[in-house]
Amino acid sequence: xxxxxxxxxxxxxxxxxxxxxxxxxxxxxxxxxxxxxxxxxxxxxxxxxxxxxxxxxxxxxxxxxxxxxxxxxxxxxxxxxxxxxxxxxxxxxxxxxxxxxxxxxxxxxxxxxxxxxxxxxxxxxxxxxxxxxxxxxxxxxxxxxxxxxxxxxxxxxxxxxxxxxxxxxxxxxxxxxxxxxxxxxxxxxxxxxxxxxxxxxxxxxxxxxxxxxxxxxxxxxxxxxxxxxxxxxxxxxxxxxxxxxxxxxxxxxxxxxxxxxxxxxxxxxxxxxxxxxxxxxxxxxxxxxxxxxxxxxxxxxxxxxxxxxxxxxxxxxxxxxxxxxxxxxxxxxxxxxxxxxxxxxxxxxxxxxxxxxxxxxxxxxxxxxxxxxxxxxxxxxxxxxxxxxxxxxxxxxxxxxxxxxxxxxxxxxxxxxxxxxxxxxxxxxxxxxxxxxxxxxxxxxxxxxxxxxx
Numbered sequence: 067x068x069x070x071x072x073x074x075x076x077x078x079x080x081x082x083x084x085x086x087x088x089x090x091x092x093x094x095x096x097x098x099x100x101x102x103x104x105x106x107x108x109x110x111x112x113x114x115x116x117x118x119x120x121x122x123x124x125x126x127x128x129x130x131x132x133x134x135x136x137x138x139x140x141x142x143x144x145x146x147x148x149x150x151x152x153x154x155x156x157x158x159x160x161x162x163x164x165x166x167x168x169x170x171x172x173x174x175x176x177x178x179x180x181x182x183x184x185x186x187x188x189x190x191x192x193x194x195x196x197x198x199x200x201x202x203x204x205x206x207x208x209x210x211x212x213x214x215x216x217x218x219x220x221x222x223x224x225x226x227x228x229x230x231x232x233x234x235x236x237x238x239x240x241x242x243x244x245x246x247x248x249x250x251x252x253x254x255x256x257x258x259x260x261x262x263x264x265x266x267x268x269x270x271x272x273x274x275x276x277x278x279x280x281x282x283x284x285x286x287x288x289x290x291x292x293x294x295x296x297x298x299x300x301x302x303x304x305x306x307x308x309x310x311x312x313x314x315x316x317x318x319x320x321x322x323x324x325x326x327x328x329x330x331x332x333x334x335x336x337x338x339x340x341x342x343x344x345x346x347x348x349x350x351x352x353x354x355x356x357x358x359x360x361x362x363x364x365x366x367x368x369x370x371x372x373x374x375x376x377x378x379x380x381x382x383x384x385x386x387x388x389x390x391x392x393x394x395x396x397x398x399x400x401x402x403x404x405x406x407x408x409x410x411x412x413x414x415x416x417x418x419x420x421x422x423x424x425x426x427x428x429x430x431x432x433x434x435x436x437x438x439x440x441x442x443x444x445x446x447x448x449x450x451x452x453x454x455x456x457x458x459x460x461x462x463x464x465x466x467x468x469x470x471x472x473x474x475x476x477x478x479x480x481x482x483x484x485x486x487x488x489x490x491x492x493x494x495x496x497x498x499x500x501x502x503x504x505x506x507x508x509x510x511x512x513x514x515x516x517x518x519x520x
Contacts, residue, residue: 067213067214067356067360067365067368067369067372068365068366068368068369069213069214069215071365071366071369072213072215072368072369072372072373073215073220075369075370075373076224076372076373076376077223077224079250079373079377080224080227080228081227082246083227083228083231083243083246083247083380084227084230084231086231086239086242086243086246087231087232087234087235087239087240087242087243088231088234088235088239090235090238090239090242092235097168097395097396097412098168099236099238100236100237100412101168101236101237101305101388101391101392101395101396101412102168102237102305102308102309103236103237103238103241103309105308105309105310105311106309106311107241107306107309107310107311107315108311108315109311109315109318109319109322110245110319111241111242111244111245112241112306112309112310112311112315112316112319113318113319113320113322113323113326114241114244114245114248114249114323115240115241115244115245115248115306115385116151116154116303116306116319116320116322116323117244117248117252117323117326117327117330118244118245118247118248118378118381118382118385119244119302119303119306119381119382119385120147120150120151120297120323120327120382121248121251121327121330121331121378121381121382122202122205122378122379122381122382122383123201123202123205123206123209123375123378123379123382124201124202124205125143125144125147125327125331125334125378126331126334126355126375126378126379127205127209127334127353127355127375128143129143129144129331129334129335129338130334130335130337130338130341130353130354130355130358131338131353131354131355132338133334133335133336133337133338133339133342134338134339134341134342134354135342137339137342138335138339140335140338141332141335142290143290143293143331143335144327144328144331144332144335145290145328146290146291146292146293146294146297147293147294147297147327147331148324148325148327148328148331149290149294149324150293150294150295150296150297150298150303150324151297151320151321151323151324151327152320152321152324153294153297153298154297154298154303154307154316154317154320154324155316155317155318155319155320155321155324156317156321158298158456159307159310159313159316159317159319159320160313160314160316160317161456161457162304162307162308162316162456163307163308163310163312163313163316164313165308165456167308168308168392168396169188169191169301169304169305169392169393169396169397170187170191170299170300170301170304170448170452171184171185171187171188171191171301171393171397172184172396172397173187173451173452173455173456174186174187174451174455174466177455177458177466178451178455178462178463178465178466179463180463180466180467183463183466183467183470184397185397185398186470187447187448187470188393188394188397188398190443190444190447190448191299191300191301191389191393191444191448192390192393192394193443193444194296194300194441194443194444195300195301195302195386195389195390195393196386196390196419196423198382198386199383199386199387199390199419199423200423200426200427202379202382202383202386203225203383203423203424203426203427204427205379206221206224206225206376206379206380206383207221207427208353209353209356209372209375209376209379210224210376212352212353212356213356213372222424225420225424228380228383228384228420229416229417229420229421231243232384232387232388232416232420233413233414233416233417233420234413236388236412236413236416237305237309237388240384240385240387240388241309243380243381243384244381244384244385247377247378247380247381248326248381250373250374250377251330251374251375251377251378251381252326252330254370254371254373254374255330255333255334255374256333257367257370258333258337258359258363258367258371259332259333259336261362261363261367262336262337262340262362265362291488291490291491292441292442292445292490293441295445295449295494296441296444296445298449298452298453299444299445299448299449299452300389300444301389301390301392301393302385302386302388302389305388305389305392307320334355337355337358337359338354338355338358340358340362341354341355341357341358344358344361344362346358346361355375356368356371356372356375359371387416387419387420387423388416390419391412391415391416391419394415394419395412395415442477442489442490442493443474443477445490445493445494446473446474446476446477446490446493446494446496446497447469447470447473447474447477447497448470448473449473449494449497450469450473450494450497450498450500450501451465451466451469451470451497451501454466454469454501462504462505462507462508462509463508464504464505464507464508465500465501465502465503465504465505465508466501466504467504468500468501468503468504469497469498469500469501469504470497470500471500472496472497472499472500472501472503473493473494473496473497473500475496476489476492476493476494476495476496476497477493479496480492480493
């Protein structure tokens with residue numbers, strides 16, 4: 067790959083993103099506009115920001131690495147995200163859009179009537195999203211190093227531009243840049259797909275999974291169910307549902323994004339399988355995806371591919387940044403009211419979160435285990451009460467409290483006492499048991515009070 071051309075292209079695109087973000091969101095005038103774009107996002111921008119949020123460094127780079135090891139069954143990896151978007155489209159997204167809340171955690175106050183549970187749920191969301199954000203920054207650092215870009219000042223400048231437009235413009239800036247970034251990486255991946263098929267040398271692609279060691283049972287939960295379930299409760303996806311122009315727009319946009327996510331993410335899986343067939347070996351700390359792209363295409367196409375992968379990482383990171391700031395600003399009663407001072411504080415809050423995440427990315431090298439556990443913790447504690455709230459299947463405060471407590475207990479318990487059934491699902495089942503126990507207790511108390519009053 068031509069490193070000089072890559073750097074020129076990369077920072078040209080960064081300036082383009084900054085210009086788009088700056089002029090699409092001039093001086094937001096309130097928290098509703100900064101975090102929710104005044105709830106007026108139309109179909110196409112919403113579909114593109116859904117797509118950009120889900121197609122990140124983990125799905126692109128991770129899918130290629132796993133496909134290099136296991137072959138085509140790795141399509142389960144992006145399938146989890148795609149099915150999550152489909153579920154948003156067929157019901158969950160519409161329900162979220164009709165609640166008229168600002169964060170997913172606010173459901174615990176609006177439906178269950180508990181401000182304490184709202185703060186606890188928000189804190190769980192913040193921890194999970196922050197760890198995913200740190201993972202994106204680490205992924206970008208390792209990826210740039212693998213391309214020969216080892217300059218720390220260049221890395222900081224790269225993220226500094228991202229922080230500038232995200233902190234200043236809020237969700238409007240994020241959605242506008244998501245649209246450009248998603249269009250860019252979709253076009254580049256389409257080019258890679260066409261190039262790969264037209265260049266020959268793809269014999270054996272369809273049967274590659276036959277000779278790779280793969281256990282579906284051991285991977286299905288982590289690859290398919292956890293991303294799917296987490297998507298239905300995570301703040302960055304909920305925030306987009308709240309920002310949609312109407313419930314119908316949210317449903318259509320998420321369905322379109324689900325199809326787009328699966329289409330885009332099939333390409334790195336294909337290239338990972340191709341790398342295995344061709345015997346490609348990546349350098350230590352390198353990317354198998356870029357290794358096979360550099361081997362099968364031209365230096366200039368490889369440079370575009372590198373920028374497309376970084377665009378996917380940035381688009382996910384900016385969504386996470388704004389979602390974390392939304393949780394902090396909306397669920398913890400910070401003074402972000404209308405006016406320039408309130409919006410400046412929102413911007414500084416977003417910038418501070420970014421800087422802390424960059425610090426963590428420099429301080430830690432491998433957070434995969436912590437990242438997976440943060441997904442599991444949120445799903446174990448929040449999935450059951452959020453789903454019941456969305457579909458109005460129960461509104462007892464005791465039920466949601468016990469669901470959170472039992473889910474957290476399961477998260478800890480099944481690490482010390484392993485079971486044959488996937489522990490993530492067992493934690494959710496335990497949370498469900500806690501919900502029904504709390505619901506039964508609330509019903510019993512209601513009947514007792516009725517008898518006393520009579």
